[in-house]
Amino acid sequence: NAGVMQNPRHLVRRRGQEARLRCSPMKGHSHVYWYRQLPEEGLKFMVYLQKENIIDESGMPKERFSAEFPKEGPSILRIQQVVRGDSAAYFCASSAGTAETQYFGPGTRLLVL
């Protein structure tokens, strides 16, 4: 049973470009969470999605960031017009239900030049 998959593992963007991060949850999991980890810091919650629904986006910046989890395909975290402060590791986690353990993917390291 494959774990949570994220791609790309590393992404380099110039200021003003768009970044798209993908997350495929574990098989049978329909709950996806996105977290951001700045250097030398803990993970910060961004958004919680179920299939086709955003359940909680209280940790998402109000502008430039969006997330989706379509009926088919991976969850996508999209960052428009990236700035240097967006450089971080972005982790996706999935669970089978709301009370279940969250399993994390390997992360996408975003570097904005």
Place this chain on the structure above:
Amino acid sequence: QQQVKQSPQSLIVQKGGISIINCAYENTAFDYFPWYQQFPGKGPALLIAIRPDVSEKKEGRFTISFNKSAKQFSLHIMDSQPGDSATYFCAASKGSARQLTFGSGTQLTVLP
């Protein structure tokens, strides 16, 4: 406002020693407290978790101690090994929302 405070920031332990990492939380609504282990370049992996209806949980060399009245919980790693060298994060969540609030992390180094 940081809701989960973790200490120490870094810890060096000799092989065979006991590693102790502490966390304190503010939100009394938290009802699930996991610990995650993270190696460089990898995602966090769940080590052990506890709910507030018990004061201690042990799994192999890893033990969580939980003090509800003090709003504190700690991770004890017995017989620490060099392979345990990693960053450890405590976390907490509440209700059905399940978004995890993480501590700032402890970088553990176990010397051979």
